[in-house]
Amino acid sequence: xxxxxxxxxxxxxxxxxxxxxxxxxxxxxxxxxxxxxxxxxxxxxxxxxxxxxxxxxxxxxxxxxxxxxxxxxxxxxxxxxxxxxxxxxxxx
Numbered sequence: 030x031x032x033x034x035x036x037x038x039x040x041x042x043x044x045x046x047x048x049x050x051x052x053x054x055x056x057x058x059x060x061x062x063x064x065x066x067x068x069x070x071x072x073x074x075x076x077x078x079x080x081x082x083x084x085x086x087x088x089x090x091x092x093x094x095x096x097x098x099x100x101x102x103x104x105x106x107x108x109x110x111x112x113x114x115x116x117x118x119x120x121x
Contacts, residue, residue, distance in 0.1 A: 048069060048070075048071060049069070049070040049071075049072060050069060051068070052066075052067040052068065052069070052070040053065060053066050053067055054067055056098065056101045056102060056105060057093060057101070058101050058102075058104035058105040058107075058108050059101070059104030059105075059107070059108065060092070060093060060094060061093060061094050061095075061096035061100060061101050061104060062093040062094070062095060062096065062101065063095070063096050063097065063098045063100070063101040065098060
């Protein structure tokens with residue numbers, strides 16, 4: 030996974046330091062996830078904030094359902110409009 034300054038999360042196979050191969054943009058909201066295939070992706074080194082490998086077991090333990098991109102984007106837009114209960118989140 031690469032986390033960029035403009036808040037996209039990308040899954041990838043690295044071909045070189047600046048060319049990412051087989052990339053996809055992951056959207057997660059409302060217990061659902063969806064990946065948008067991007068293919069080759071060029072990234073300047075100064076925009077990379079985080080680079081790491083996704084643990085498949087931990088990801089599977091989240092229980093996220095595979096969904097259509099439109100469903101996940103709708104859930105994302107609804108999540109923006111809710112008030113967060115931070116005390117409840119801290120207890121989790």
